[in-house]
Amino acid sequence: MRLIIDTDTAGDDCFSLLLAMKTPGVTLEAVTICNGNVDFDQQAENALATIEAAGLSGQVPVYLGARKPLLAEWEPAQMHGADGMSGANLPRARQRPEDQHAVDALIERIMAAPGEIEMIAQAPLTNLALAVTKEPRIAKALKHLWIMGGTDNSVGNVTPCAEFNFYVDPEAAEIVFRAGFDITVSTWTLTMRASTFDADQLARLDALETPLSEFYRKVSDTPRKVALERYGRVICTHPDTLTCACAIDPSIIRAARPAVVRIETAGKITRGFSAMHPAKLGARWPEYHDNARIIEDADNTAFFAMLERAFSA
Amino acid sequence: MRLIIDTDTAGDDCFSLLLAMKTPGVTLEAVTICNGNVDFDQQAENALATIEAAGLSGQVPVYLGARKPLLAEWEPAQMHGADGMSGANLPRARQRPEDQHAVDALIERIMAAPGEIEMIAQAPLTNLALAVTKEPRIAKALKHLWIMGGTDNSVGNVTPCAEFNFYVDPEAAEIVFRAGFDITVSTWTLTMRASTFDADQLARLDALETPLSEFYRKVSDTPRKVALERYGRVICTHPDTLTCACAIDPSIIRAARPAVVRIETAGKITRGFSAMHPAKLGARWPEYHDNARIIEDADNTAFFAMLERAFSA
Amino acid sequence: MRLIIDTDTAGDDCFSLLLAMKTPGVTLEAVTICNGNVDFDQQAENALATIEAAGLSGQVPVYLGARKPLLAEWEPAQMHGADGMSGANLPRARQRPEDQHAVDALIERIMAAPGEIEMIAQAPLTNLALAVTKEPRIAKALKHLWIMGGTDNSVGNVTPCAEFNFYVDPEAAEIVFRAGFDITVSTWTLTMRASTFDADQLARLDALETPLSEFYRKVSDTPRKVALERYGRVICTHPDTLTCACAIDPSIIRAARPAVVRIETAGKITRGFSAMHPAKLGARWPEYHDNARIIEDADNTAFFAMLERAFSA
Amino acid sequence: MRLIIDTDTAGDDCFSLLLAMKTPGVTLEAVTICNGNVDFDQQAENALATIEAAGLSGQVPVYLGARKPLLAEWEPAQMHGADGMSGANLPRARQRPEDQHAVDALIERIMAAPGEIEMIAQAPLTNLALAVTKEPRIAKALKHLWIMGGTDNSVGNVTPCAEFNFYVDPEAAEIVFRAGFDITVSTWTLTMRASTFDADQLARLDALETPLSEFYRKVSDTPRKVALERYGRVICTHPDTLTCACAIDPSIIRAARPAVVRIETAGKITRGFSAMHPAKLGARWPEYHDNARIIEDADNTAFFAMLERAFSA
Numbered sequence A, B, C, D: 001m002r003l004i005i006d007t008d009t010a011g012d013d014c015f016s017l018l019l020a021m022k023t024p025g026v027t028l029e030a031v032t033i034c035n036g037n038v039d040f041d042q043q044a045e046n047a048l049a050t051i052e053a054a055g056l057s058g059q060v061p062v063y064l065g066a067r068k069p070l071l072a073e074w075e076p077a078q079m080h081g082a083d084g085m086s087g088a089n090l091p092r093a094r095q096r097p098e099d100q101h102a103v104d105a106l107i108e109r110i111m112a113a114p115g116e117i118e119m120i121a122q123a124p125l126t127n128l129a130l131a132v133t134k135e136p137r138i139a140k141a142l143k144h145l146w147i148m149g150g151t152d153n154s155v156g157n158v159t160p161c162a163e164f165n166f167y168v169d170p171e172a173a174e175i176v177f178r179a180g181f182d183i184t185v186s187t188w189t190l191t192m193r194a195s196t197f198d199a200d201q202l203a204r205l206d207a208l209e210t211p212l213s214e215f216y217r218k219v220s221d222t223p224r225k226v227a228l229e230r231y232g233r234v235i236c237t238h239p240d241t242l243t244c245a246c247a248i249d250p251s252i253i254r255a256a257r258p259a260v261v262r263i264e265t266a267g268k269i270t271r272g273f274s275a276m277h278p279a280k281l282g283a284r285w286p287e288y289h290d291n292a293r294i295i296e297d298a299d300n301t302a303f304f305a306m307l308e309r310a311f312s313a
């Protein structure tokens, strides 16, 4: 499969990139950087370092996109340490970002191969919103869009009602969901249900003792420690990597349903909230039409096996 | 137990009144009418007819409250037929509504017996919002407030994101949840999970062949027919009656949790949405404090038994 | 004329009460207290002290109303000193507030004399919103409602877009403007244009050396000092008193126009904003109808003369 | 002066282009087309036809931009006839639009000549919002940005509270005003005050009997007729052309003031409303800073003379 990943590279974002780069049959053709988790330039460095860690330096171009959300003020996520890499202190990558803007790289690459490229959007959706506003035809030319974001039960992670990626740029998210893409959504609800590795699983990954398992161990250090402190046990969640796994091998999706997805951009307590309603509910509002498929459950064991395989390489 | 029910009497509202009136140990001391399901005066007639059906004519005073929501435009609910009684064509009750306004009746009765009276609010919350704004001390003087309304998974019934009672008067709902009452919420989510009687259960009720089971059969006729048409089987849901059952016998509550409840009054797609978040999420927003208990599951069999017993009398 | 004044008594509110009490032909039949400028109970004391200063102790009943806005959090206004009286340290009045709630006093008095009583609302509109929601018929039974609040040019005084009285309780204001009252609005825009007394005028009032001019001098001390510091000259503005003057003698109104008044209750920057549009603009929105008359200009000299006369008594 | 005009070319937009093209010392270097008044492709044709009418075919490149607003649904303006040209039925221009996207043309041209180019934005601000989000440095590289849009007294023209250009894409407007441009705003309030030509002025323009005065007569036919019908006299207003005149010769600006401009993107009645507050009001909100200069009055006679001169050529 031909793949582009849009990412605010920090922590789990890196593992998603690794999974894509190390799974046979997947070609990661480009990485685009969007505002999100940590300092914008740091995110680009994190992506480049991850490409280098995968042994693909110079083979996966990295494009810089929107340094801040359309309207919202950018605030860093917590959870990732200052560098977004658990202070892993990786050496600066030799590969440098491309000159072309991420928005133009997206448009050019998608329009050059209509129906062939799939995309994973694992960051706030500013880059994609700009691209599809500038060139609306990418919505139909992209083969499939896998979005990590939102919740389908209203229980958020950055505010009580909103998930981080959609909260950071709700206007961008609403633009993307209206644009006519063929979309599958991997929600924070799904993250909580199916993306967590427990202490045993983490121990198995650590025991691989490959360079990539070592990379994983270092970069996931902060979330592991936070979990230990907060819940009394070492665990690690993988919103972006699970999204990538579903895109690469949809057979790990255990349940999915069509839905009407809308993002709240106003609201006193609901800014960034995502409505992901069954079609029959949306039907009550005539202007509502199914515009996405929501993953409701995924196979955690199969997901783990995919990552274990990738890190064994 | 000493009980007051605030109701927009139509269909299931009536069965809740009957359950309260026919359960030994429960004294229904007053009924207050709020805008909601159908025409306001019709709702009062429905309450009076229900009291008459229970053989308590003249013994449960009915007070008229707010004829419309604070700010929202009133729209009738669907689902209940023009009279809200499936066209049951009940004779006009001899008992007439009281002169005192519902808001004053609520204040007077609650303040006269601090810590003794419980209340079921099974309609939009306009009356209670007015009462607690006029006399804030009722919040602490009321023993417990059982509210039917909202959802805790964002899947509404009147708009995709909002449940009817909260949608009709979101400002009132927000006022009530901020006022300091001791609240248990019976949501639409719970309604869908635990309040439905299937064809067998309905047949058992019909087979009672008592005046009250006959009343039930007539008044639930429209929702049964709608269900048959829509889902291919006869079922009937009981949001208000299940709320009443939980109030009368809390042992049928299978799961409940404390929560921070807020009602969205703005929002492009979320007006009337209820956030009912686990305390630890709310804690991220310092101004959020637990202000209610959410019923997550209830014993449908025990609930059915309560109603069967009440209708057997 | 028969008059009721709803007030958050502090500073200028008092002078409005005095003007009403000391103008021949005006009967101030009741004063109702609403949340607003300063501490609620202090406001009641200020009203009672003002009645005593006017020599009418025991003759003008004072009723306590809503201690806080419907939904908004109450915040005190600045500008008035802690007691709202420039620290005038007036003796505690002998007269005490009535037991009846302001909302019931308003309803009872207005319904008892349909078409006879006019009302000045010179505070946030919580009391009136509650009253008209509880008894909608007061909207037509009240002869005329004079409201001090809002702006008709979008230039506010508490936020850039909103005037204090409407900002404190925008939901209440919207309820009142929708209720069907016959309304004249005295805006903050008008306050800025026509209600200011300059140093000469203030000197003339001070020179009266009557008990009431002395009361005025003391109670207006803080705003005078603030003006001196801020603008380099002693001035004093009279939003409420000018409203009262227009109600008592409409001939001082120099220009007025019908308008469609709506209050913004949502909005990121416009909460409490008042739209007061020419009818022809409102007509573009079919649901818009003229619901108020806006005073555009008033005769400052005649207004001053009215107050001078009242204080000379 | 070096000038770029972003336009939703219809009616008055054309006269603004003509004024820029026919005023000595002004070089119109590019025209960019934004969604707005009428069908997008028709707008491009109108711009090309206007360039041809000015005798500059092939000398002023026209770039196509965003075909719809960021989030809002596009609706055509009224007032301009189906073609936006009063049915003038102009011959199709020989010049065709450029291939480069308007957003890239803006970025490339502005960044290539920092501090040299001024821009008139006389349409919804989608193109500029996209450009400055993609390349934030254009905000400082553009010499000056003249924006036609908004009101500074809350009296709108498309809804009671909002002016057309800002209402069509309020999110874009808010992005542009936050981006750090050096901005002068020519409001709809100013349009009403200073841009109208009366019957005498129109007769003088018609009497020129030049090709451009003939172009003007034809293209302004519909608004003239509408005015006659609505107000009983022939008049014509020129929001965009007055903005262009102020940019070309700022000496016709009679009064201007610095202001804090914010655009409401939420709001029940205020979507698209523009707050344009005196700095001292904004100062109450610490996050508010002057970000624009508002033209309060302009010299209608001098403006007319500029256009008369341009059409005489």
Ligand SMILES: [Ca+2]
Residues within 6 Å of the ligand: A007, A008, A009, A010, A013, A036, A122, A123, A240
């Ligand atoms: Ca990410």
Ligand SMILES: [Ca+2]
Residues within 6 Å of the ligand: B007, B008, B009, B010, B013, B036, B122, B123, B240
């Ligand atoms: Ca009900």
Ligand SMILES: [Ca+2]
Residues within 6 Å of the ligand: C007, C008, C009, C013, C036, C122, C123, C240
């Ligand atoms: Ca006042």
Ligand SMILES: [Ca+2]
Residues within 6 Å of the ligand: D007, D008, D009, D013, D036, D122, D123, D240
């Ligand atoms: Ca234009």
